[in-house]
Amino acid sequence: MTTLRDKIIIITGGTSGIGEGCSRHFAALGARVVIASNQAGPGSALERELRAAGHTADFVFTDVASEASVQALIAHTVELHGRIDGVHCNAGVWAQGKVTGFDDAVWNRVMDVNVKSVFWTAKHVVPVMERQGAGVIVITTSVAAFVGFPSHALYCASKAALEALVRCLAVDHAGKVRVVGLCPGTIDTPMLAATCAGWDKPKAELYAEVARRIPVRRLGQPLDVAQAAAFLLGDESGYINGTSLVLDGGTMALPPW
Ligand SMILES: NC(=O)c1ccc[n+]([C@@H]2O[C@H](COP(=O)([O-])OP(=O)(O)OC[C@H]3O[C@@H](n4cnc5c(N)ncnc54)[C@H](O)[C@@H]3O)[C@@H](O)[C@H]2O)c1
Numbered sequence: 001m002t003t004l005r006d007k008i009i010i011i012t013g014g015t016s017g018i019g020e021g022c023s024r025h026f027a028a029l030g031a032r033v034v035i036a037s038n039q040a041g042p043g044s045a046l047e048r049e050l051r052a053a054g055h056t057a058d059f060v061f062t063d064v065a066s067e068a069s070v071q072a073l074i075a076h077t078v079e080l081h082g083r084i085d086g087v088h089c090n091a092g093v094w095a096q097g098k099v100t101g102f103d104d105a106v107w108n109r110v111m112d113v114n115v116k117s118v119f120w121t122a123k124h125v126v127p128v129m130e131r132q133g134a135g136v137i138v139i140t141t142s143v144a145a146f147v148g149f150p151s152h153a154l155y156c157a158s159k160a161a162l163e164a165l166v167r168c169l170a171v172d173h174a175g176k177v178r179v180v181g182l183c184p185g186t187i188d189t190p191m192l193a194a195t196c197a198g199w200d201k202p203k204a205e206l207y208a209e210v211a212r213r214i215p216v217r218r219l220g221q222p223l224d225v226a227q228a229a230a231f232l233l234g235d236e237s238g239y240i241n242g243t244s245l246v247l248d249g250g251t252m253a254l255p256p257w
Contacts, residue, residue: 002230005030008081009233010073010125012064012117013091015042017189018140021222022088022229023057024050029230032056034077037091038063064091064117065109067124074124084128086233089118090140092158094191099153107154114158115165122169122179129177138232139166140225141181143248163244170242178241180232185248186210187220215250 009026013019014035020042023035027050035057037043043059050057060076063069077084093113095106118139129135144152145159163181170179186192188207196203211218228247231237246252 007085009086010034015039021226025226027055036062065112067120070120086136181244183244
């Protein structure tokens, strides 16, 4: 059975959706979690709740798009716990539209939060993990890296960049740092709910239609992703490096017609 007992794990975007599920699940598996996001209220509430349940949890307000903020997060975690065993780079944003409708500001926001954040996190955590002799970085990518979702060029490009980063970081730092991608399909989170805005049907109806098209006939839940992430952050996955695990209920296995 997977255990994360006493492992020090940072989860970015750890206060909502997939990240919140990971914060809760990692804590339940014995990890000392450092929950990082730009949601101060939910972060403090989650910290309180996990501590009240007997877990070790700290919320650190972080803007992952800022190198200084990420650097401070890493430094603060080392101050708190003396080491960092795992980082789950999970914070992300979504933007809808075709290339003709985007401007520099939207490009920068999506690329900064989704991609640059992982660059800066790796830059500052790799030296810590190399000093320790071990560490794992798990990066939430998306099936959007592999398929052309209509009107999602920017989001898809950002996720494809992360798939490349998984490979490059894994090769550059192999032996001490393991780097693995986690590639979800359709997961029931506030981000997914936001994608339903502007459709002519209620969310429940849209979700039911999507579920019918997924081979396992249901949307993924944050816990589905958290369980896989815990395995990848744990000691039982020690030979998995430089690749991504797809969690999509079989959607990508469907024939394309
Ligand atoms: N929900 C899905 O179907 C799905 C599918 C594939 C991949 N993903 C990816 O999973 C990850 C989590 O998404 P989710 O669906 O749980 O979304 P969500 O909107 O529920 O959560 C996103 C989290 O990222 C945080 N965040 C955003 N910008 C930030 C910033 N600048 N600094 C710090 N934190 C920031 C938010 O505060 C929030 O905690 C994202 O990377 C997303 O792209 C989601």
